[in-house]
Amino acid sequence: MQQEHRIETLKRMLTLIEEKTSIMGETGTIEVSHYTSKDRLADELNTLFLEYPVIVAHSSQLSEPGSFITLDIGHIPIIVNRDRLGILRVFLNSCRHRGAKLTEKPCGKAKAFKCPYHAWGYMDDGSLKFVPSNNAFPSLELEQHGLKELSVTEVAGFIWVVPKLKAPISEEPENKEVYIRHYLAGIDKDLEHFGLKNHVRRVSDIQKPKCNWKLIIDAFSEGYHLKSLHKDSVESFFLEHGSVFQKMGKHSRSVGARKDILKAKSLPESEWDFRSWTTPFYTLFPNTVLVFHPDWVSRITVFPDGTDQCVVFHDMLVPEDANLKASYWDKTFKLINQQVFAAEDIAICENIQSAARSGADTHWVTGGLETPVLWFHQECNAALES
Ligand code: FES
Numbered sequence: 001m002q003q004e005h006r007i008e009t010l011k012r013m014l015t016l017i018e019e020k021t022s023i024m025g026e027t028g029t030i031e032v033s034h035y036t037s038k039d040r041l042a043d044e045l046n047t048l049f050l051e052y053p054v055i056v057a058h059s060s061q062l063s064e065p066g067s068f069i070t071l072d073i074g075h076i077p078i079i080v081n082r083d084r085l086g087i088l089r090v091f092l093n094s095c096r097h098r099g100a101k102l103t104e105k106p107c108g109k110a111k112a113f114k115c116p117y118h119a120w121g122y123m124d125d126g127s128l129k130f131v132p133s134n135n136a137f138p139s140l141e142l143e144q145h146g147l148k149e150l151s152v153t154e155v156a157g158f159i160w161v162v163p164k165l166k167a168p169i170s171e172e173p174e175n176k177e178v179y180i181r182h183y184l185a186g187i188d189k190d191l192e193h194f195g196l197k198n199h200v201r202r203v204s205d206i207q208k209p210k211c212n213w214k215l216i217i218d219a220f221s222e223g224y225h226l227k228s229l230h231k232d233s234v235e236s237f238f239l240e241h242g243s244v245f246q247k248m249g250k251h252s253r254s255v256g257a258r259k260d261i262l263k264a265k266s267l268p269e270s271e272w273d274f275r276s277w278t279t280p281f282y283t284l285f286p287n288t289v290l291v292f293h294p295d296w297v298s299r300i301t302v303f304p305d306g307t308d309q310c311v312v313f314h315d316m317l318v319p320e321d322a323n324l325k326a327s328y329w330d331k332t333f334k335l336i337n338q339q340v341f342a343a344e345d346i347a348i349c350e351n352i353q354s355a356a357r358s359g360a361d362t363h364w365v366t367g368g369l370e371t372p373v374l375w376f377h378q379e380c381n382a383a384l385e386s
């Protein structure tokens with residue numbers, strides 16, 4: 001967000017605080033079966049997790065040539081690799097012989113990948129270089145059996161992968177960047193203004209809650225629950241009123257008012273501090289939420305693992321020149337990750353999943369303070385119908 005936009009947003013929030021209210025949007029309903037249906041999950045895996053750009057890492061995780069990470073995008077296992085020449089690549093983590101995963105390490109360094117099953121060997125550019133007893137494959141053409149490569153690009157500090165593009169785009173780096181920027185509908189500029197390219201991932205956590213993946217996105221897309229669910233943790237930093245949100249393409253941007261925003265009344269606009277006085281958060285369709293704490297950023301990305309289980313990646317991104325001592329960051333991450341996210345947000349999502357399974361309700365309702373949740377579900381529905 002540019003400075004003028006930040007000032008404008010702060011003014012809007014201060015007016016809402018005076019009026020003892022927040023922005024109210026459209027109300028609606030969510031189908032409960034969307035959290036439990038196997039057919040629905042199959043559609044989501046074949047659409048949302050194949051045709052849309054998803055964040056797989058912060059760029060700082062793969063800054064070194066020869067480094068790699070692995071993860072599953074829904075049911076697709078991938079290796080994200082920066083090869084020795086510095087080129088970023090994404091491969092299916094599946095041997096072209098009979099499908100074994102080449103590595104199960106979550107991250108590491110490699111110049112080549114050797115399959116654990118029969119030892120076929122691939123270079124870090126994905127080419128097949130070695131087949132033991134190759135006379136057993138008299139007609140095998142090595143160059144036709146390199147690892148399957150997926151489309152990947154870096155924009156605004158993150159690495160984005162589209163497993164299967166609906167509309168093929170040229171693999172030229174500029175074209176891929178234009179595609180992601182168009183998809184982000186202006187959020188890329190916000191992320192650049194927040195300096196996300198100049199952050200590093202300091203620490204991370206992976207959790208496997210027993211709930212549908214969309215419940216996690218729901219929980220991180222609204223602040224209506226702050227005064228109740230988070231009353232014993234972070235509620236005391238925030239005001240009840242003054243929050244705003246807006247739709248941006250398929251995504252949304254919300255901004256919560258921290259109590260410090262009241263300092264604005266006694267300071268000239270030139271000293272207004274948007275970053276310290278608010279908590280902006282972005283729901284990036286389909287499966288990431290970014291939360292901007294005053295001095296660091298949470299990147300939360302969720303992948304389904306069945307209808308009632310998911311995998312949640314939570315990264316702590318800090319400015320690369322931050323010099324606060326290690327114990328400060330560890331303590332802060334622990335408070336947010338363990339106490340707020342795990343013990344409060346994720347716990348309520350698991351609690352809701354059991355109610356969803358009961359079939360007691362066919363629909364749940366979303367109020368005017370939760371419109372970004374409704375937008376997220378509307379975008380999921382639209383993507384599955386298109
Ligand atoms: S499955 Fe990889 S070498 Fe056989």
Ligand SMILES: [Fe+2]
Pocket residue numbers: 219220225229230345
């Ligand atoms: Fe929460």
